[in-house]
Amino acid sequence: INLINGLEKKKKELENKLHVLKHDQRRKRKKRSDFKAVIHQIVDKHPDVADTLKRFKRIDRFRPKLEVDQPALLQTIIDITLSSAAADDRRQTESLRSIKTLDNLSEELENRGFSISRSATYLRLLPRRSNTSEVEYLKDLAILFGSKSVFVISQDDKARVPLGLPAAKQQAPILMHLEYRMELPDHDFVVAEKHKLIPSVYGALIFKNKQLSYSGPTYIGIRSGKHEHSTAFTHLADLSKCLSLIEFKCYSHTDDNKLKPILIVFTDGGPDENPRFPKARQCYADLFIRNNLDVLFVAINAPDHSVYNPIERRMAPLSHDLSGLILPHQYYGNHLDDNGKTINKDLEQQNFQRAGEVLAEVWSNTVIDTHAVVAEYVPPSTNLYKPNDPDEQWKSKHVRQSQYCLQIVKCDDINCCSPLRTNLKSILSNGFLPPPIPYECTNIGISYSEKGKNIGSFGGLLQRLALNSIQPQTKFLQFPFDYYCPTVEEKLTKRICEICGLYLPSKSAKISHNKIHRKPRTENSLLLQVKLQELIIQS
Structure with missing residues (x-):
């Protein structure tokens, strides 16, 4: 009985409170x-x-x-x-x-x-240009095909790490044993010229809840800044190395131990990484051929926007681990004279290797978002693998290059390429990404934006494919990929082949491409040249 009375009392209190709230609502509305x-x-x-x-x-x-x-x-x-x-x-x-x-x-x-x-x-400070759309297109494509057939990796060179000086110019809490003794260098100037290490960082981007994340295993190849340079060939060697690691294979390879047919690479726009340059292109073409990929996409960000590269999110924890660390520059003995000049090259390489191994040991103990970091020192090599550049005929069929993107796709010729492992061309008709086009809503419906007016917006890949029939009419045989890119607006005409309409990344690439359109010499012309030479000899 007491319980029932209590519930009835509570009910009346709530009814009175509800009546007050309704009255207050009407009063405020009025x-x-x-x-x-x-x-x-x-x-x-x-x-x-x-x-x-x-x-x-x-x-x-x-x-x-x-x-x-x-x-x-x-x-x-x-x-x-x-x-x-x-x-x-x-x-x-x-x-x-x-x-x-x-x-x-x-x-x-x-x-x-x-x-x-x-x-x-x-x-209002974020870029609204076409070069950001290519990266978004690739992310949409990766999510569309999923983790079964797509592998995404991001790469960049970290800032060089000096020897004999604090490795990072920042402070962070350090947990140390009481028996350790603190030491500081007596100077803050560079020990000697080029006494730095070059870390090249490669990070896999795995799928979480069917969405592309920023997490995944990390590989770091550390090289001597004095005895070797960061080039397209060193990046190819590092990329091949990390794809063979156990930490990467569970994400990069299929169940039959083959590299997934769709490979997407996000990289920086430096001269050693930019896929628009010939050496980087020939390295990626070799990677495409050796691994029998269906398609290889390489995308970079616009100048001054490299901070949007996904691998940049892993640079902060890597720099944090360098706080309070000074890499030894004379572990096996001093290889420098009083003027900082090298007097023993063999000893110098040994000291560089020891410093690189120390740095690799520090980073190998790092865990980023529950994923391992694999770091190693890569000794200088004189026989670095340098692949040959494919001929222009092959590139005209398989390669599409633009200012910020490289695309390499299998062709339909069975005498040239093996059959596709995915149904990529059922989504992309020719296997290549469509050119980015901004769209806007008008009185007649959806229409493309006029060039030079920042009114429309670049949508996602599926939206672009759905609106593929709505695009501006141009004087070119093929719609240029960088038509809406303001960076190359003045160079657009000089980069397009007048015969086939193919868009190329530079003027020099266009000159090389034009070789395939030259008419071969006929037998009559060859005979004529032979006769002319005979007449010259007789005279």
Whole structure:
């Protein structure tokens, strides 16, 4: 009985509370309605205050963009961040120095009377160019085909690690044994010229919940900065090495121990990694042929946007492990004279190798997001594998290059390539990615944006394939892949073959490609040349 009485009492309390809340809801609704009516009367009677109360006279219910109420916002951001902006050294004027951080930009916009949050400012700084779409296309393609047939890897060279100096210019907590003795160098200058190590970092991007993640095993190839350079051939050797590791094979290979048919590589735009350059292209072509891939995609980010490379997320924990570390530069003895010149080359290489092994040992103990890091020192090699560049006829059938992307795809000729292991060409008609095109909504429906106007947006891969029939008409035989890329707008015509319409990454590549269109010498022309030579000899 007491339980029933208690429940009835609690029910009455809740009913009374609900009645109060409903009454309060009606009262607030009426207050808001009366307030809006008064505001509209003020706007109608006093047009001079209408601009201040813009949001009360809008017809649309949705929240408009900030640029609607603040039309000068984007132009002001450009004026503030302009690289030519400067400040008076004597502070006699109010001229600004170019803003370098997001916080400074947000503060300056607030000082100029704009109402915008820090995150909204950041969103207006993100690139809206076509070169970012290629990376998004590849991510969509990877998610579409899944982990059974796709392997994604990201690579980049980490900053060089000096010998005999603190390896990282940062501070971090260090757990040490009490018996260890702290030591610091007596100098902060470079021990000798080129006394640094070059770490090349390769990270697999695995799938989690059917989505492409930033996690996966990591391989680091450490080389001497004095006895070897970072080139396209060293990257090919490192890439082949990491694909053979047990830590990578469970993600990179199929059940029959073959490399997955679709390989996607995200890399940096340096001269040793840029797939637009001939040596990098011939290395990737060799990787494609040796592993019998269906397709190989290599994509880079635009200049000054390498921070968006997925491997950059692993650089921070790697740098953290270098805090408080000084790599030995004379473990086996001093190989330098008083002027810092090398007096014993063999001893120098041994000291470099020892320093590289110490660095590899430190990084091999690192675990990034529950995944292992495999690091090793790679001694200088004089017989580094250098593949041959395929002929122009093969490249015209299998290779498509643009400013920021390389695509190598099998052809349909059974005498040239083995059958595809996937149904890639049922999604991509010729196996290659479609050129990025921005679209916008117009009065007649969906239409492509005009070139040079940043109005439309580059959608995902599936959206681009669905709108493939909607694209601008050009004077070229084939629609150029970089048609909407502002970086190569002036060079576009010079990169297109006039005979077949193929778009090429550079003017020199076009000259090499034109060799396949030259008419072969006929037998009559050869006989004519022989007769001319005989006449010259007789005369």
